[in-house]
Amino acid sequence: MTASASSIRKFTLPKIDRLSLSLGLLVIIIGGGLLAPVLAPHEPNAVNMLARMRPPVWMEGGSWDNILGTDQIGRDLLSRAMWGTLTSIGIAIFGLLFSAALGIGLGVLAGVLGGWFDKIAMMFVDVFITLPNLLLILCGIALLGTDVWVLILMIALVRWEAYARLVRGQVLLLRELGYVEASRVLGGKPHWIVAKHILPNLISPLMVMVTLNFPGVLLMEAGLSFLGVGVQPPTSSLGKMIGDGRDYLVNAPWIALVPSVVVVLITLSFQIAGDALRDRMDELNNV
Amino acid sequence: MTIEIRGLSVTYPTGLFGRGKPFQALDDVNLRISKGSIMGIVGESGSGKSTLGRVILRLLRPSAGQVLIDGQDPYASEDPGFRRNVQAVFQDSGASLNPRRTVGASIREGLDIHRIGTPAEREEKVVHLLEQVGLSASYATRMPHTLSGGQRQRINIARAVALEPKVLVADEPVSALDTSVQAQVLELLAGLRRSTEMTMIFISHDLSVVREICDRAAIMHRGKLVETGAIDAIFEHPRHPVTQALMRDMPRLDVPVTLPTLSPQPTGLAYVS
Amino acid sequence: MSEPILSLDQLNVRFATSRGSVAAVRSADLAIFKGETLALVGESGSGKSTLAKALIRLNDAPFSQARAEISGRALLRVGNEVIDLVSASRSQMRQIRARQVAMVAQDALSGLNPVVRIGRQVAEALQSAFPGLTRTMLDDKVVELLDEVGLPDPGKIVSRFPHQLSGGQRQRIMIAMAVARGPQLLIADEPTTALDVSVQARILQLMKRLQAQSGAATLFITHDLGVVANFADRVAVMYAGEIVEVAPVADFLRQPMHPYTAGLIASVPGSHRQFPRLKGNAPDPLSVPSGCAFRDRCPAAMATCEAAPPMATPTMITQANRQARCWRTAA
Numbered sequence: 001m002t003a004s005a006s007s008i009r010k011f012t013l014p015k016i017d018r019l020s021l022s023l024g025l026l027v028i029i030i031g032g033g034l035l036a037p038v039l040a041p042h043e044p045n046a047v048n049m050l051a052r053m054r055p056p057v058w059m060e061g062g063s064w065d066n067i068l069g070t071d072q073i074g075r076d077l078l079s080r081a082m083w084g085t086l087t088s089i090g091i092a093i094f095g096l097l098f099s100a101a102l103g104i105g106l107g108v109l110a111g112v113l114g115g116w117f118d119k120i121a122m123m124f125v126d127v128f129i130t131l132p133n134l135l136l137i138l139c140g141i142a143l144l145g146t147d148v149w150v151l152i153l154m155i156a157l158v159r160w161e162a163y164a165r166l167v168r169g170q171v172l173l174l175r176e177l178g179y180v181e182a183s184r185v186l187g188g189k190p191h192w193i194v195a196k197h198i199l200p201n202l203i204s205p206l207m208v209m210v211t212l213n214f215p216g217v218l219l220m221e222a223g224l225s226f227l228g229v230g231v232q233p234p235t236s237s238l239g240k241m242i243g244d245g246r247d248y249l250v251n252a253p254w255i256a257l258v259p260s261v262v263v264v265l266i267t268l269s270f271q272i273a274g275d276a277l278r279d280r281m282d283e284l285n286n287v
Numbered sequence: 288m289t290i291e292i293r294g295l296s297v298t299y300p301t302g303l304f305g306r307g308k309p310f311q312a313l314d315d316v317n318l319r320i321s322k323g324s325i326m327g328i329v330g331e332s333g334s335g336k337s338t339l340g341r342v343i344l345r346l347l348r349p350s351a352g353q354v355l356i357d358g359q360d361p362y363a364s365e366d367p368g369f370r371r372n373v374q375a376v377f378q379d380s381g382a383s384l385n386p387r388r389t390v391g392a393s394i395r396e397g398l399d400i401h402r403i404g405t406p407a408e409r410e411e412k413v414v415h416l417l418e419q420v421g422l423s424a425s426y427a428t429r430m431p432h433t434l435s436g437g438q439r440q441r442i443n444i445a446r447a448v449a450l451e452p453k454v455l456v457a458d459e460p461v462s463a464l465d466t467s468v469q470a471q472v473l474e475l476l477a478g479l480r481r482s483t484e485m486t487m488i489f490i491s492h493d494l495s496v497v498r499e500i501c502d503r504a505a506i507m508h509r510g511k512l513v514e515t516g517a518i519d520a521i522f523e524h525p526r527h528p529v530t531q532a533l534m535r536d537m538p539r540l541d542v543p544v545t546l547p548t549l550s551p552q553p554t555g556l557a558y559v560s
Numbered sequence: 561m562s563e564p565i566l567s568l569d570q571l572n573v574r575f576a577t578s579r580g581s582v583a584a585v586r587s588a589d590l591a592i593f594k595g596e597t598l599a600l601v602g603e604s605g606s607g608k609s610t611l612a613k614a615l616i617r618l619n620d621a622p623f624s625q626a627r628a629e630i631s632g633r634a635l636l637r638v639g640n641e642v643i644d645l646v647s648a649s650r651s652q653m654r655q656i657r658a659r660q661v662a663m664v665a666q667d668a669l670s671g672l673n674p675v676v677r678i679g680r681q682v683a684e685a686l687q688s689a690f691p692g693l694t695r696t697m698l699d700d701k702v703v704e705l706l707d708e709v710g711l712p713d714p715g716k717i718v719s720r721f722p723h724q725l726s727g728g729q730r731q732r733i734m735i736a737m738a739v740a741r742g743p744q745l746l747i748a749d750e751p752t753t754a755l756d757v758s759v760q761a762r763i764l765q766l767m768k769r770l771q772a773q774s775g776a777a778t779l780f781i782t783h784d785l786g787v788v789a790n791f792a793d794r795v796a797v798m799y800a801g802e803i804v805e806v807a808p809v810a811d812f813l814r815q816p817m818h819p820y821t822a823g824l825i826a827s828v829p830g831s832h833r834q835f836p837r838l839k840g841n842a843p844d845p846l847s848v849p850s851g852c853a854f855r856d857r858c859p860a861a862m863a864t865c866e867a868a869p870p871m872a873t874p875t876m877i878t879q880a881n882r883q884a885r886c887w888r889t890a891a
Contacts, residue, residue, distance in 0.1 A: 178382025179393075182443075185344055186397040186450070187370030196396075197385055331756040435841055436604070465603035465783060467838035470827035492756060495786070499829035536761040538786030539830075 019280070022272035029266055033085030040079035042066075045234055048074030053252045069254045071245065077258045080241060084259060085266075087237040088225075091148065092218045095155030096210060099217075102156065103163025104206070108198070110164070111171025112190055122168070125161045133158050133220070138229065146232050155220055159213050166209060167202060174198050204281055211274035215267035222263055238263050288357040288372065288453040288486055290320040290343065295352035297338055297510075312338040314510040315352070320503075325480055325487040327501035327518070329494060329533070334507040336490045340458045343488065344375050356454065371401060374452040378459035380439035384431040390442050391427030397450040416445040420475060437468030441475065448479060455479075458490045473500050494537050498522060506530045563637065564591035565744055565777050566615075571632035571646070573607070573614045582845045584610040586801040588632070589871060592745065593879055597771065597778040599792035599809070601785065603824075605842050606798040608781050612747050615645055615779075616661055617653050636660065636745070658688040662738035664731075666750040671734050672722040679718030682706070682737055689741035701740075709736040710766055728759035732766065739770050746771070746778045752787070764791050785828050789813055794879060797821050800843055800853035803871065807882040817884035819858045835859075852886070860888050 032039065052074040055062045062069060068077040110121040137154040144150045174180060174197065183193050222239030224230035226246075231237045236244075238259040245256030295316040301307035313335045320326045330336045341347040343354055345361045353360050361369045374397075377383050384393050391413050398409045414424045420441040431439055440460060447455060457476065461469040477500050480487055491497050497504055498518055505515040506529060514527040525531045573585040585607045592598050602608040614630050634645040638660055643652065657663075665671050673681060682702045686693075693701065699718075706714035709732040722730055731751055738746060748767070752760040768791065771778055780792060788795050788809060795812050797805040797820070805818040816822045823838035840857045843849060849856055851866040858865070864887050871885045 178377060178379055179385040181346070182375070182377065182383045182446070183396060183400075184346065185370070185373075185375045186446070187400050188396070189400075192400055196388075200387055331758065437841065466785065467603060467824055467827045468841070470829070470837050471839070473829070493829075494757075495829040532758060536758040538757075538761075538784065538790050 018272050019276040022269040022276070025265060026269045026273065029085060029262065029269070030089060032082050033089055036079070036082035036086045040076075040082045042076035042079040044075060044080045044083040044236065046075060050074065053248075053255075055252070056254055056258075059254075068258050069252075071241075071255045072248055072252070077255065080236060081238070081258055081262055084236050084238040084241050085262060087231060087235060088218060088221055088239065088263075089266075091152055091155065091221050091231070091237065092214060094152045095158070095217050095221070096214060098152065098156035099158065099160040099213075100163050100206065100210060103160040103165075104167050104202070107164040107167025108171055108194060111168045111175065112194060118168075121164070125164050128157075128161045134223075137220075137224065141224075141229050146229065148231060148235065151221070151224065151230055155217055155224075158217065158220055162213070163206070163209065166205060170202055170205065171198055174201055208274060208278050208281060211270060211277055214274075215270045218263065218267060218270075289322050290318075290454065290486065290488075291353075291355040292316055292318040292320075292339075292343075293353045293355070295339070295342060295354060296350050297335075297342065297347065298350040311510040313342070313349070316507075316510075316512045318505055318512060318515065320486060320488065322486055323480070323484040324503060325477075325489055325501045327497035327504035328488060328490045328507060329492065329497055329504055330507035331492055331533075333509065335510040336492075336507050337458055338510075339507070340375070340456045340488065340490050343454075344373060344456055345369060371397075371450045372452050373454045373456065374447040374450060375456045375458065376440070376443045376447050376460045378462055380436050380443055380463065381431065383443050384439060386430070386432055389427065390429050390431065390434075393431070394427070394442060394446045394449060397446060401450070403450075412449065413445075416449055419448070419479075420445045421471075435468070436464050437472060440464065440468075440472050444472075444475060444479070448483070448485075451483070452485065454486045454488070456488045456490070459492070460489075461496060462491065462493065469496065476500060494522075494533055495539070506533070563593075565594045565637050566590075566592040566779075567635050569633040569635065571611070571614070571634055572630065573610050574629040574631075576627060576629075577846075580846050583801055583848070584628075584845065585614065588803050590796055590803060590806065592777050592779055594744070594777055595771070595775045596793040596879065597768075597780055597791060599788040599795040600779060600781045600798065601783065601788055601795055601824075602798035603783055603842055605800075605845060607801040608798050609749055611798070612663070612749050612779065612781055615747065616657055616663055617645065617648075618663075638744070659741060660743055661745045661747065662741060662743040663747045663749065664734050664738045664751045666753055672730060674722050676721075677718065678706075678720055678722065678725075678733060682718075682733065682740070685737040686740050705736045705740050706733070709733070709770075710762070711736075726759075727755050728763060731755065731759075731763055735763070735767065735770070739774065739776070742774065742776075744776055746776050747781070748778060749781045750783070751780075753782070753784070760787075767791075785825060797824070800848050801845070802853060802885060804854070804885045805883065807884075808880060811882060817882060818854075818886050819860050819888070820854045821884075823857075823859075862887065 048070070051066060051070050052072055054066050054070045054074075056069040057064055057067050066076045066078065068081065070076055071080070106121055106125075110118040136157065140154045140157070141150060177197075180193055180197050183197060188196075221230055221237060222242065225237045225239030226243040228243060231240055241259035242256050242263075245252075245259070248255050295313055296311065297313040299310040299312060301310050316335075316339065318326075328336045328339060338347065342349050348362060354362070356369075356373065359366060361373075384390075391410070394413050394416055395409050398404065398412060403409070404412065413427055417424055417426055422438065422441055426434075426438070426442070431442070434442070460476070461472050464472060473496065476487065476489075479485065489497065489501055501518050503516065504518050504521050506513050506521070506527065508529040514521065514525070514530045521530060522534070525534050568588050568590040571585060571588040572583065575582045575584055588611060600608045600611065610628075614628060615634055617630070630646050632646060636643050636645055636656065638656075643656065645653070645656070648656065672678075679699065679702055682705065683698045686698060686701060686705075690698070690701070702718060703714045706717055711717055711729060711732055717725070717729075725733070735751070752763050755763065764787065767778070782788060792809050794806065794808050796803050797818065799820050805812070805816065805821050807817065812821070813825070816825055820838070822835045826835045827837045836859050838857065843853060843856070851868050852858070852861075855861040855865040869885050869887045871883050
């Protein structure tokens with residue numbers, strides 16, 4: 001198996017470079033977002049009608065004052081991109097955490113308790129999978145309003161069932177292992193076994209899953225904000241910026257392109273990093 | 288502790304919706320194991336010997352009958368002390384150890400679960416246990432996958448006796464080990480019985496191994512107990528046809544062995560024909 | 561009877577592992593004669609399985625993980641020719657695996673394709689050996705073969721899948737597939753280790769019968785000395801990659817010549833114990849002691865043992881020969 005895999009690998013970049021490259025890019029972008037309060041050259045909401053619709057510095061008419069240009073009411077795009085990144089990532093992270101917590105919690109309970117609880121929990125999960133995500137979220141927002149926490153909750157509901165199923169599957173598998181049975185014989189109660197033997201084994205697959213899901217969650221938020229049902233002004237996120245720039249695609253395309261490029265770079269880097277991480281994990285497991 | 292098994296049965300439903308003929312993993316087993324003895328449970332795969340072990344360990348609920356350990360039925364009351372009194376060593380030494388935990392952490396697990404002693408005292412006990420099973424204290428920080436089958440089995444034994452149990456159930460503890468290592472682990476178990484007076488239940492398909500270490504043996508076939516007796520009696524006068532068949536099929540080294548004559552000087556390799 | 565069917569001449573097998581280069585088989589010299597059963601005995605890590613697999617160049621196959629470096633010679637006598645298995649080409653090896661040398665592995669479940677019916681699998685195995693037969697002739701031969709190896713109701717078994725049969729039955733099928741091609745050398749790698757004692761006894765009987773009929777030689781790899789005593793004609797013992805003793809079985813059991821072998825026999829449950837049992841563990845293949853590999857554990861070790869004792873290379877190897885790789889016990 002390893003022999004044929006390594007022969008295919010000849011046609012892609014060596015893994016270590018993919019990982020460093022993608023991680024490096026992520027650090028720069030996310031770092032920029034996190035440090036927005038400190039590093040942003042301008043206030044993101046500072047209106048400056050004199051500098052409106054200024055293109056990025058490398059185009060004609062650009063200026064070093066606004067490196068990535070300004071939008072239709074003169075707000076600096078670099079600063080807005082940085083703050084927007086912060087918002088988008090913040091929402092995505094919280095969404096993911098809630099998602100994972102819900103999924104892991106239910107998965108562990110279903111796997112450990114088994115019986116009717118397991119059956120009911122899995123039926124619940126199956127129902128959720130069939131519901132169309134976007135519709136569900138829109139209904140939720142319509143019912144509960146557009147507060148940012150509602151948004152996070154809705155996003156959490158997007159992929160939680162994947163965690164639940166993964167964790168439940170792992171628990172069922174691990175339950176049968178020799179050392180888990182040995183622990184039972186020693187007197188280990190269920191909470192002990194879950195804490196000492198099951199959860200540590202879940203960390204690797206969960207990490208991979210989280211890494212691979214992150215772009216999806218980010219894009220979900222971006223999509224919602226683009227449609228106008230995500231974050232509301234004055235808060236801005238990358239998705240919202242793209243939505244706002246829609247009307248100016250012909251005259252001032254950079255208004256929408258700047259945030260779009262950021263989103264693409266983030267999701268691409270996550271994908272590559274997640275992939276490389278999974279490869280690395282597979283290698284370790286084949287020791 | 289004496290163990291009394293009365294009318295023990297374990298039945299599994301088979302077929303669609305359980306309407307097939309039920310499978311009797313154990314069928315009305317009656318056995319008495321006296322305190323401090325080593326009882327061998329012998330049989331082929333499917334005989335029910337492992338099932339019997341699991342019932343005794345309270346891992347599997349019987350469909351009928353009782354297991355009384357010093358007069359108490361472990362299934363009747365949720366006796367918290369049970370786990371400290373009845374411990375086990377299983378066949379697959381590697382699978383029994385969590386690959387992400389050190390040897391010391393695994394040996395200590397029973398002590399940690401029952402909160403016996405202070406953490407420092409538990410570490411000391413781990414060192415003491417390692418010595419008891421013939422391994423140096425440096426093994427405590429090693430990881431299971433770096434060790435051989437024999438070493439891992441010693442660690443499983445150390446973990447089991449950490450709780451100073453009165454009963455030890457060993458399910459094919461040496462079957463997966465090399466011949467020379469088998470002998471070492473058997474000696475270890477025999478030595479432990481001598482020093483602690485544990486009652487041992489030794490499950491195996493290998494009669495010659497059972498002969499080496501057990502006082503008495505119980506032969507099982509398809510869930511039923513077909514013969515019991517003192518070990519020499521069973522070997523010299525097997526009564527039941529199943530026992531006789533097992534004896535007949537057992538590959539034996541009957542040839543009396545004289546061991547090499549060692550010359551005091553190196554002779555160079557003159558060739559012996 | 562006087563010329564060996566397979567003779568190994570300084571066979572070495574090395575593996576490159578992540579922790580360094582490992583010599584799994586070191587300077588093996590061995591001869592196997594027609595019609596005999598030679599048991600290759602050793603504990604885990606002794607190199608016995610590696611030796612067997614190297615003979616049919618199993619590591620050469622596509623999709624194999626480890627790359628083995630094999631040096632030395634393994635001379636197989638085929639009719640009037642002698643072929644060196646170590647340097648033979650891939651297509652030559654394919655031919656040899658099809659007609660001359662067959663292998664029965666330990667785990668029959670992994671040797672059989674779980675999604676193909678038994679009849680088809682056996683027929684495929686026969687095809688390469690009997691290219692002229694029609695489909696119906698082949699099917700008949702399959703049923704005949706399954707009957708020959710003692711399977712009840714062979715007509716029904718051909719339409720079953722491997723998992724529907726017991727371990728013993730699967731092993732009989734593996735044996736059937738191996739001997740059907742009329743090999744001159746059968747390599748059996750622990751074929752009965754995973755089976756119950758009674759099943760083992762019957763499988764060994766079957767193998768003996770088939771061997772008597774065909775006159776093939778069998779290289780039987782095992783760690784079980786009881787099986788050796790009851791089944792083999794000669795025995796070769798391996799330790800840390802080297803062959804340390806070769807002898808006819810009766811002589812070997814009556815009086816072993818190598819301290820490791822003696823310790824091993826003494827370790828068998830129920831054996832008479834005038835010699836100390838083996839203590840300690842076999843060396844890590846990456847750090848085998850220099851000189852005699854056994855000297856750390858040997859109760860008879862001397863200063864001279866720091867130099868590796870050679871195995872005698874007699875002018876003529878016969879089946880009555882005894883050899884031991886030890887400074888102390890020769891003559």
